[in-house]
Amino acid sequence: MPSTETFYEVMRQQGISRRSFLKFCSLSATALGLAPAFATKIATAMETKPRIPVIWLHGLECTCCSESFIRSAHPLVSDVVLSMISLDYQDLIMAAAGHQAEAILEETRHKHAGNYILAVEGNAPLNQDGMSCFVAGRPFVDQLQEMASDAKAVVAWGSCASWGCVQAARPNPSRATPVHEVVRDKPVIKVPGCPPIPEVMTGVLTYMLTFEQLPPLDRQGRPKMFYGQRIHDKCYRRPHFDAGQFVEAWDDEGARRGYCLYKMGCKGPTTYNACSTVRWNEGVSFPIQSGHGCIGCSEDGFWDKGSFYQHVTDTHLFGVEANADKTGIAVATGVGAAIAGHAAVSGVKRVQQKKQQKQQEQGDETV
Amino acid sequence: MSVATPNGFQLDNTGKRVVVDPVTRIEGHLRCEVNLDEDNVVRNAVSSGTMWRGLEVILRGRDPRDAWAFTQRICGVCTGTHALTSVRAVENALGIPIPENANTIRNIMQLTLQAQDHLVHFYHLHALDWVDVVSALKADPKATSELAQSISDWPKSSPGYFRDIQERLKRFVALGQLGPFTNGYWGSPAYRLPPEANLMAVAHYLDALDFQKEIVKIHTIYGGKNPHPNWLVGGVPCSINVSDTGAVGAVNMERLNMMSKIIDETIEFIDKVYIPDLLAIASFYKDWTYGGGLSGQAVLSYGDIPEHANDDSAANMLLPRGAIINGNLSEIHDVDLTDPEQVQEFVTHSWFNYDDESRGLHPWEGVTEPNFTLGPNTEGSERKILALDEQAKYSWVKAPRWRGHAMEVGPLARWVIGYAKGVPEFKEPVEKVLTDLDLPVEALFSALGRTAARGLEASWAAHKMRYFHDKLIANIKAGDTATANTEKWEIKSWPKEVRGVGTTEAPRGALGHWVVIKDGKIDNYQAVVPTTWNASPRDQAGNIGAYEAALLGTPLAKADEPLEILRVLHSFDPCLACAAHIIDPEGEELTRVEVR
Numbered sequence: 001m002p003s004t005e006t007f008y009e010v011m012r013q014q015g016i017s018r019r020s021f022l023k024f025c026s027l028s029a030t031a032l033g034l035a036p037a038f039a040t041k042i043a044t045a046m047e048t049k050p051r052i053p054v055i056w057l058h059g060l061e062c063t064c065c066s067e068s069f070i071r072s073a074h075p076l077v078s079d080v081v082l083s084m085i086s087l088d089y090q091d092l093i094m095a096a097a098g099h100q101a102e103a104i105l106e107e108t109r110h111k112h113a114g115n116y117i118l119a120v121e122g123n124a125p126l127n128q129d130g131m132s133c134f135v136a137g138r139p140f141v142d143q144l145q146e147m148a149s150d151a152k153a154v155v156a157w158g159s160c161a162s163w164g165c166v167q168a169a170r171p172n173p174s175r176a177t178p179v180h181e182v183v184r185d186k187p188v189i190k191v192p193g194c195p196p197i198p199e200v201m202t203g204v205l206t207y208m209l210t211f212e213q214l215p216p217l218d219r220q221g222r223p224k225m226f227y228g229q230r231i232h233d234k235c236y237r238r239p240h241f242d243a244g245q246f247v248e249a250w251d252d253e254g255a256r257r258g259y260c261l262y263k264m265g266c267k268g269p270t271t272y273n274a275c276s277t278v279r280w281n282e283g284v285s286f287p288i289q290s291g292h293g294c295i296g297c298s299e300d301g302f303w304d305k306g307s308f309y310q311h312v313t314d315t316h317l318f319g320v321e322a323n324a325d326k327t328g329i330a331v332a333t334g335v336g337a338a339i340a341g342h343a344a345v346s347g348v349k350r351v352q353q354k355k356q357q358k359q360q361e362q363g364d365e366t367v
Numbered sequence: 368m369s370v371a372t373p374n375g376f377q378l379d380n381t382g383k384r385v386v387v388d389p390v391t392r393i394e395g396h397l398r399c400e401v402n403l404d405e406d407n408v409v410r411n412a413v414s415s416g417t418m419w420r421g422l423e424v425i426l427r428g429r430d431p432r433d434a435w436a437f438t439q440r441i442c443g444v445c446t447g448t449h450a451l452t453s454v455r456a457v458e459n460a461l462g463i464p465i466p467e468n469a470n471t472i473r474n475i476m477q478l479t480l481q482a483q484d485h486l487v488h489f490y491h492l493h494a495l496d497w498v499d500v501v502s503a504l505k506a507d508p509k510a511t512s513e514l515a516q517s518i519s520d521w522p523k524s525s526p527g528y529f530r531d532i533q534e535r536l537k538r539f540v541a542l543g544q545l546g547p548f549t550n551g552y553w554g555s556p557a558y559r560l561p562p563e564a565n566l567m568a569v570a571h572y573l574d575a576l577d578f579q580k581e582i583v584k585i586h587t588i589y590g591g592k593n594p595h596p597n598w599l600v601g602g603v604p605c606s607i608n609v610s611d612t613g614a615v616g617a618v619n620m621e622r623l624n625m626m627s628k629i630i631d632e633t634i635e636f637i638d639k640v641y642i643p644d645l646l647a648i649a650s651f652y653k654d655w656t657y658g659g660g661l662s663g664q665a666v667l668s669y670g671d672i673p674e675h676a677n678d679d680s681a682a683n684m685l686l687p688r689g690a691i692i693n694g695n696l697s698e699i700h701d702v703d704l705t706d707p708e709q710v711q712e713f714v715t716h717s718w719f720n721y722d723d724e725s726r727g728l729h730p731w732e733g734v735t736e737p738n739f740t741l742g743p744n745t746e747g748s749e750r751k752i753l754a755l756d757e758q759a760k761y762s763w764v765k766a767p768r769w770r771g772h773a774m775e776v777g778p779l780a781r782w783v784i785g786y787a788k789g790v791p792e793f794k795e796p797v798e799k800v801l802t803d804l805d806l807p808v809e810a811l812f813s814a815l816g817r818t819a820a821r822g823l824e825a826s827w828a829a830h831k832m833r834y835f836h837d838k839l840i841a842n843i844k845a846g847d848t849a850t851a852n853t854e855k856w857e858i859k860s861w862p863k864e865v866r867g868v869g870t871t872e873a874p875r876g877a878l879g880h881w882v883v884i885k886d887g888k889i890d891n892y893q894a895v896v897p898t899t900w901n902a903s904p905r906d907q908a909g910n911i912g913a914y915e916a917a918l919l920g921t922p923l924a925k926a927d928e929p930l931e932i933l934r935v936l937h938s939f940d941p942c943l944a945c946a947a948h949i950i951d952p953e954g955e956e957l958t959r960v961e962v963r
Binding site (some may be wrong): 028051058060061062063064065066068070071073076077078081082085086087088089090091092093094095096097098100101102103104108125128129130131132134135136137139140142165166167169170171172173174176194195198205221224237249251254255256257258259275279281282284285286287288290291292295297303305307309310361 | 386387388390391392394396398412417418419421422424425429430432433436437440441443444446478487491492495500510514518529539544545546547548550551552573576577579580583584586587588589590591592593594595596597599600601602605606607608611612615616617625630682737746747748749751752753763797847848849850851853856928929933942
């Protein structure tokens, strides 16, 4: 492999004009939530860096992360695969199978030791001596640990790899175990969501390639750039929450007018993700815009936090439900309590709000 | 040793054993082993699911209105179809009729999935079994352009277009980093396309990769995201508001226009790129007639795409319902999922225990007790299997049977049933393809026939999206904007104990969910999925499943390159996360929970 090849050279050789290249850099900067000035930095970086091998393993999962990845629009996934990374192992799309496929893993470990990114979709089940998920006749957990040992960094795609997700929901019958619990000697970048937003996935990869560093992570290991704020903080229906205008039943007048879905169980107030800003599938919509509350799919253990609709079904839990209708302040237990706190401060001074948010973030991190 | 199976196949495991693990370009984890004779022809086949997860155990005790979200995570490739099956099962149990608009929107979403999933399967999971990427480097772009223009009026077909793609590919290959094409079977004598057809297919591989993400935006309009859009028991979560205040928060004119444009583009891409490519590729493989397996003798479909809401009759299903057995296409049997004699599952060769493994159990009575054991003829160890012993247990997939018959499900099954029923919208396209390629009807029963049926179905689905779009508009125009029935939303309105069944025709075939609701909670939840049927191991009588049957008789150009094995398996579009069974390690509740 001619190691002098860079993104920029590859893109130019493939007929992409400098103008398009700069446009791509600008889009990347936007996707990453960076100031326009960063586009120049991205361009400079891409002009001088070679392509990096990426090994993408699958454990217990449903392949929604791979499917989300191929939905990426900026950059287009065809450009990612052909021009930005060397996606040498990805069992959903790779041509080779069987021992020809496994040979790629062996070769990568030796040829690119310490220089490849390990991307993991899904997690390792530990019951049945690991044989509840086996690849090439061996437990997946062995394959994962081997490939992690020589990787430069590990990316945990989606909620399966990050937290365990649906198969780890109570009673976790296969003992599905997230990546950071079986790979302890490497930085693990968690990109949660079921699945994560396509452009968030390519954005995190592009960030690492561009700046040659891991993205700044929060205390739970998530890139701050995409997971630093709650859905609720930037929700376009937020004014209805503040005004006490709620959907009370499916397809009621409020639903048709786009009122707040909090009472229908929306988990936006406790979910850290970029859905309400980046949105989905090239900005077409996101769950709340399409009339269903957020189910909190990027949060640790979201399957075990009660029904997705519990605010409406357990109305007896609300102490002053009548008040909520009129003032937008709900008093509830559990998740509701945090929301109630948040609602209360939304009408008071900014400094108090900040303090409240900080407490809430700390609370979330200990969940 | 050569043995005859009850369902009419000869198995001989004396020849060279070839193992393919992992089988790639599928969803989930599948292992395949075959024995070859001295001419490298497959004489014995073993299909082994190598993962399980546990969703049905996890569902016990949960809110039935949440079940769609859990079951949707069975599979992110056929995203949405498990959710739809789940809300139908819960509505069936609770007796909840849904508004006409909800039925229409659900149909549009299911058809969107069919179109997108089939397209992605053809180009990104299956094409490389027929298309040699490296050969495309030798193509003449001008001749490629002529070829493309001779089969379609798709506008992206100039010599310059193909030259640019080829240049991009050349540089990619020259860099020495082949990415996902690394270690492919390039140059194999099993590839038959001329360089120009290969270049055309590679160009459309990239075009389809860029385009498929457009189709799913219809899921995003109604469900907020894709993969894994949101669903609702009693209807759909998105309201309709085309005229009044707040229309930005609901399905409005702009959303309907967006959907309409996507439907137009989907129809155009499938009819002008996918179908012409499929026929062009097939014309070079006309005598590669392998991979038929069970398709000519035993096929099953539950039916789907209900024309009207709240009518479960076969006559209301636009995709046909029925079963064909013993190769008798003149008799279509009725299918009843509540009949304990019809659908049953066996575990003789699966990693589960029954008290009496000579019997099959209807899903209502399902028992799942894990038993990961390897037979005495296994090569290797428990943590490093070199070769499985198929005389013993050898898969995490159970063996479902319909009245004792191993069945094939999926697009070919649906189209064979539609063809056999004489339904014009299935019969006519099939006959046209056979006439265009100058092939007899028997050619349908092959890997290529399966791939062709999927293509025809993608086109059918895209045109039906237009039909239901128009129906939605007409209904709104008539003043009906309802999208959800909330009469039985509150748990306190439910009976103490009820049970229900929901079905769909997923892209990969017949899908059924069974639910028991007790005291407002899920008491039992079971799913029998398409790949459980197709990837089925042997049963107690020795009947082999659809994958195993289809592999028999397939010749390999090179014994150490599994290209033809992949070709046959991929023609089914395997989905092992769906098929994989689940367990309860504590041994509790196992008599109550069907695990897969």
